Amino acid sequence: MNRIHGLLLTMIIASVAPMLSSPHAAQTAASADLPPWPHAFRGRPLYPVGFSAAERRFLADFPGTAARFSDGESAILMRRVTQATRRLHPAEDCYRGWGFEVGAPQIRADRDGSRWRCFTASRSGEAREVCEQIRDSEGRHYTDVSSWYWAATLDPASRPWLVITIATPLSKAD
Numbered sequence: 001m002n003r004i005h006g007l008l009l010t011m012i013i014a015s016v017a018p019m020l021s022s023p024h025a026a027q028t029a030a031s032a033d034l035p036p037w038p039h040a041f042r043g044r045p046l047y048p049v050g051f052s053a054a055e056r057r058f059l060a061d062f063p064g065t066a067a068r069f070s071d072g073e074s075a076i077l078m079r080r081v082t083q084a085t086r087r088l089h090p091a092e093d094c095y096r097g098w099g100f101e102v103g104a105p106q107i108r109a110d111r112d113g114s115r116w117r118c119f120t121a122s123r124s125g126e127a128r129e130v131c132e133q134i135r136d137s138e139g140r141h142y143t144d145v146s147s148w149y150w151a152a153t154l155d156p157a158s159r160p161w162l163v164i165t166i167a168t169p170l171s172k173a174d
Helices: 002-020 023-032 053-059 091-097 145-154
Strands: 047-049 064-070 075-081 106-109 115-123 126-135 161-169
Touching: 091 115, 091 126
Parallel strands: none
Antiparallel strands: 047 064, 064 075, 075 161, 106 115, 115 126, 126 161
C-alpha cells in the first residue's frame, strides 16, 4: 500500500506544481533575454506596424513577445515563444475565425531550403497567400503547430522559438 500512496502523492504534487509557479514572472524574465526584432527580412527592410487594442488584449497573456511588420508588400507577424503553449494556433485557424475561406495548405521550400506551410485565404473579393514557419534556437524548422508543440514540450532547451507568419495580397481576379 505504501507504493500506491507514494504514487498518489507524486501525482498530486505534479498536478499542483504548475499552479504554484508564477507564469507571468517567468514569461517576463524569459522575454527580457530575447534578441531584438530584425530590421530586414528576405533582403527587404521591415517597418513596424502597431497592434489594435483588441490584438494587444489577445496577446497580453501570450508566453513571449510579438511584433507586426510590413516590408511594403506583405504583412509579417513575428512571435517569439518562450515556452511550449497551446495558445499558439495555426494561422489557418485564425483566418477561419476572421471569416476567411481557407484553401488546402501546401508545404513549400524557401530559397534557403527551409519549409513553410502556405495556404490562400479569401473573403469578400480579397485574397492573400499566408505562409507560416516555426524556428527553434537550434535551427530546426516546423511547418505545423502540433509537431512544434510536442518537440517544444520534450525539448524546452531549444527555446525561444520564432514563429513567422507572412500574409501577401494576391492580385484580384477579374
